[in-house]
Amino acid sequence: MENKQEIIYENGRMTATRWDCDGIKMGHAISQFATGVSHTASSPTDVVRLHFGLKGDYRFVYKQLNQSFDLIGSHHNIMYSKGFDIIVENKTPEIETFGVQFPKDLFIQYTQNANEPLKQFAEDILSEKNVILSQQWVPIDLPTQNVIQQIIHCPYTGDLQKLFLLSKSIELLVLSADAYQTLLQRKSTFIRSQIDKEKIIAVRDLLNERLQSPPNLSEIARMVGLNEYKLKRGFKEIFDTTVFGYLAEQRMQLAYTYLRDTEKTAAEVSVDLGFATPQYFNNAFKKRFGITPFFVRNNP
Template identity: 65%
Template sequence: MEERQSREFEKGKMTGIVWHCDDIRMGHAVSRFTELSTFTSSSNTDVVRMHFGMKGDYSFTYQQLNKTFELVGGHHNIMYSKEFDMVVNAKTLEIETFGIQFPKELFIHFTQNASDSLKRFAQGIIEGKSTILSNSWGTIDSPIQQVLQQIIHCKYTDGIKKLFLLSKSIELLVLCADAVSTSENKKDVFIKNQTDKEKIIAVRDLINERVHCPPNLSEIAQHVGLNEYKLKRGFKETFNNTVFGYLTDQRLQLARQYLLDTEKTAAEISLQLGYATPQHFNNAFKKKFGVTPYLVRNNP
């Protein structure tokens, strides 16, 4: 059901873990390089692939689609081809990815009567075409990021873990398809060039790195080189959340992980994450998750 994997590159190494849930396969991988480089990836497995770029910038050329994609950290899409051959150009020294492979027939069963975008995609699979859900890659927002972290840090075992992972694979499929539909219906795009998009992604990464002691809005704007108006509007457009809302989500998700994985008390966690009082933390936690920190600690 679960196996560790590694792969040596000429100028780096990939380490990861793969979960097998019946015929659905999930994998999380981190690739680290000693210098920016290019490598290839290929497979002859006839499956539908969901791809999540969690961290790092890279481009890849997908031979079966005859397309090249320029991607910055925090993106997702769904692709299908009977085989795939890619050339990946790493633009950062660390790349973190997550993937799900669905058997073709199972994916069609799930999606051929779903949203318009998924129905079009499923029809292409039925016709045996190499296809991609959207030419505009979706952004990994808070809900998607939280599901990915729940999978990676899952503490269940045996049959319960398998059931949990299966449910999360469907949840990610729904979130990914919904993000594409939202993007397709968006009339006015505020962040239009690659440089500004990279700066907005850098804002997200900065918040993730400093959840315990977050900078204020003016510090963030100065750090990435955007004015506050463009920062706020661009962040909202990209992640479907305000900067403060995203920070709050990340804090509380981290708090939940601490409750499950450590012996820290709720009071210690609230202090570490910068809450004014344990009661303030308790109220915010219950508002987001519907239960108190105490119940999470004692009923994981």
């Protein structure tokens, strides 16, 4: 069900983890190549693909769609084609991606009575059209990011792992469809330039790297070269949460992981993540998850 491997290329390497759950395949890959290097990927399978770009900038040409895309970190889309041939050019040294592949018949079963965008997408598939859900790639919001991380760090094995991964693959499909519906309904876009979008994504990456000692808002704005107003409004637009809402959620998720997967006590986790007091951490944790840190620590 789970397969990990490292592939060495002439100009780089890729570490990959793949899961197979009753025909639904998921994969997480971190690729490290020299910038400007092109490499190919292909598959003969007739499947629907959910693609999530988690980190890094790249360009790819999709033969079956006769289209090319210039993408920056944090984006997702849904694609279908009979066979799959792309050429990828790295713009940054490291690229991190995640994907889900649904068998065509199963995807249609799930979506033919869903919301309007997915219903139309399913109809195009039934007509054997090569199709992409959205010409505008959708930013990865916090709920979607958390589900992907839950899959990557799945704590279960055996049949329980299989059930967990199946449920999460469907959850990602729902979140992807909902995000596209929200994009269609958005009346205006505040962040319009690619440079500004890259800066907002850099803010997210900075927060992920500094969860234990996060900079304040003015420091973040100075570090990425945005004024605070554009930073706050742009972050909310792209990630559907505030800067500090994102930071609080990520710190809670990290705290949960520490308590579940390490020998750290709740008090130690509280100190590591910079909470004012263990009691404050306990209250915040219980409000977020409905259980105490002590319960997680003693029921991994």
